Amino acid sequence: MGITKADLFSEVQNEMAAVAKAFSHPARVAIIEHLIKANACINSDLVQELGLAQATISQHLRELKEIGIIQGTIEGSRMNYCINPGRWKQVQAQFNTLFDQFKGSCC
Amino acid sequence: MGITKADLFSEVQNEMAAVAKAFSHPARVAIIEHLIKANACINSDLVQELGLAQATISQHLRELKEIGIIQGTIEGSRMNYCINPGRWKQVQAQFNTLFDQFKGSCC
DNA sequence: ATTGTATATCGCAATATTACGATAAAAGTT
DNA sequence: AACTTTTATCGTAATATTGCGATATACAAT
Numbered sequence: 538m539g540i541t542k543a544d545l546f547s548e549v550q551n552e553m554a555a556v557a558k559a560f561s562h563p564a565r566v567a568i569i570e571h572l573i574k575a576n577a578c579i580n581s582d583l584v585q586e587l588g589l590a591q592a593t594i595s596q597h598l599r600e601l602k603e604i605g606i607i608q609g610t611i612e613g614s615r616m617n618y619c620i621n622p623g624r625w626k627q628v629q630a631q632f633n634t635l636f637d638q639f640k641g642s643c644c
Numbered sequence: 645m646g647i648t649k650a651d652l653f654s655e656v657q658n659e660m661a662a663v664a665k666a667f668s669h670p671a672r673v674a675i676i677e678h679l680i681k682a683n684a685c686i687n688s689d690l691v692q693e694l695g696l697a698q699a700t701i702s703q704h705l706r707e708l709k710e711i712g713i714i715q716g717t718i719e720g721s722r723m724n725y726c727i728n729p730g731r732w733k734q735v736q737a738q739f740n741t742l743f744d745q746f747k748g749s750c751c
Numbered sequence: 752a753t754t755g756t757a758t759a760t761c762g763c764a765a766t767a768t769t770a771c772g773a774t775a776a777a778a779g780t781t
Numbered sequence: 782a783a784c785t786t787t788t789a790t791c792g793t794a795a796t797a798t799t800g801c802g803a804t805a806t807a808c809a810a811t
Contacts, residue, residue, distance in 0.1 A: 540766055540799065545695045546670035553673045560664035562769080563653035566742075570657070573746045580788055588652045590771050595789060597769095608750070614778040614787050619750040629743040635673075636736040639680045643715070643726040647769065647796055669799085687758055697801050702759055704799095721757050721808040 553635060556628055559604040564589060565597050569620070572607060577619040660742060663735055666711040671696060672704050676727070679714060684726040 543551050560566060564587060571586055572578055583594045598618060601607045605624040609616045650658050667673060671694060678693055679685055690701045705725060708714045712731040716723045 541669065541671075542696070542800085543670060546674050550670040550673045550677070554668055554670040557664050557667035557673075560742075561661050561668040562648065563650060563657040563661040564648075564769090566657045566660045566664075567653050569742070570745065577750070581786080589649070589769095591788075592772075592790085593770050596771095599789085616788065620746050622746075622748070622750055625743070625746055629740070632739050632743070633736070635667075635676070636732070636739070638677065639727050639729075639732055641729070643684070643729055649770085671799090688756085698758075699760080699802075700800050703801095706759085718807095723758065 553631060556604060556631060559601055559606055562597070564593070565601055568594070568597055568601065569606070572618060572620055577617050579615045579617060581615070660738060663711060663738060666708055666713055669704070671700070672708055675701070675704055675708065676713070679725060679727055684724050686722045686724060688722070 546554075560569075567587055568583055571583065575582070580591065580594055580598065583589075583598075584591050587594065589597075598607070598609070598616075602609060602618075605621055606628060607618050608621045609618045611617075653661075667676075674694055675690060678690065682689070687698065687701055687705065690696075690705075691698050694701065696704075705714070705716070705723075709716060709725075712728055713735060714725050715728045716725045718724075
């Protein structure tokens with residue numbers, strides 16, 4: 538039905554899925570990578586860099602901000618977006634906790 | 645439009661997004677975790693474990709198999725699913741390559 | 752042979768996501 | 782003040798995802 542039955546799963550599982558979803562679109566991956574390279578960037582930079590419309594970029598930035606991976610500070614008429622270092626480490630740890638659960642062999 | 649403009653992004657970025665998408669649903673996270681705990685499991689185990697219909701579980705298993713994270717071997721009338729160790733390490737490395745690109749400070 | 756178990760796939764309905772034009776709001780520029 | 786730049790949000794269309802009932806197939810058991 539397109540609706541996820543979130544109540545069937547644990548808090549941790551839902552959180553893991555929500556965080557992974559932030560990385561599940563190439564535009565958001567590209568935004569993150571550009572943000573890392575440039576240290577910081579603004580919406581209109583990304584409109585140039587990627588070939589997407591301003592409204593679309595803004596929407597992706599909001600999703601990344603909502604999950605906490607990036608943060609934006611107002612700078613006059615523009616927004617200065619950058620990685621949120623604390624959250625970044627936290628998310629990396631979250632993934633590695635899952636990855637490290639599997640040690641070894643298979644059937 | 646719901647259509648992702650994959651041609652705007654690099655191969656690596658599209659791959660990263662595709663892999664992240666595998667983890668972007670709590671049912672798939674739950675399947676992976678159960679698969680790790682049990683070492684291996686079958687479709688009907690998961691129907692019991694999670695509260696989803698058999699057809700739904702099967703669909704999620706297929707998506708995980710398509711991205712290569714899990715593999716299934718036929719065992720009589722059932723499928724024995726388990727983590728694909730090689731691919732698992734590869735995916736972990738893929739995430740950490742992205743995570744390690746960001747070192748340090750922010751705006 | 753018939754019945755039961757296990758899984759995959761099809762078809763559909765409900766919902767979510769992606770993309771963008773249009774517009775609004777806020778700050779800087781002339 | 783009028784204009785430009787920058788961004789966010791709204792509304793909408795196109796497409797994707799999620800979930801499941803209803804099958805179909807394959808093997809196992811009686």
